[in-house]
Amino acid sequence: MKPLTYYSIGENAGKLWCVLERNTELTVSQMKDLSELDSADLYAAIGWLAREGKIFCREQNGDLYFSNRYIQGSFVFG
Numbered sequence: 001m002k003p004l005t006y007y008s009i010g011e012n013a014g015k016l017w018c019v020l021e022r023n024t025e026l027t028v029s030q031m032k033d034l035s036e037l038d039s040a041d042l043y044a045a046i047g048w049l050a051r052e053g054k055i056f057c058r059e060q061n062g063d064l065y066f067s068n069r070y071i072q073g074s075f076v077f078g
Helices: 006-021 028-035 039-051
Strands: 056-060 063-067
Touching (some): 006 028, 028 039
């Protein structure tokens, strides 16, 4: 496993943002598949976007869905 750095986390957040921009909302597994990030990189990228208030999350039927835009019932982390 490669070490996470400030720069790689920021780059991965940008990559994740682009994936979210092309889709309405995604589950964690969908984000992993489309971004090609491993779990650690994906969660660090989510954290980066959450700290900036740029990612939204909502729960439906026990699944978490993420988006870069507000969808009814979503919450922002920041």
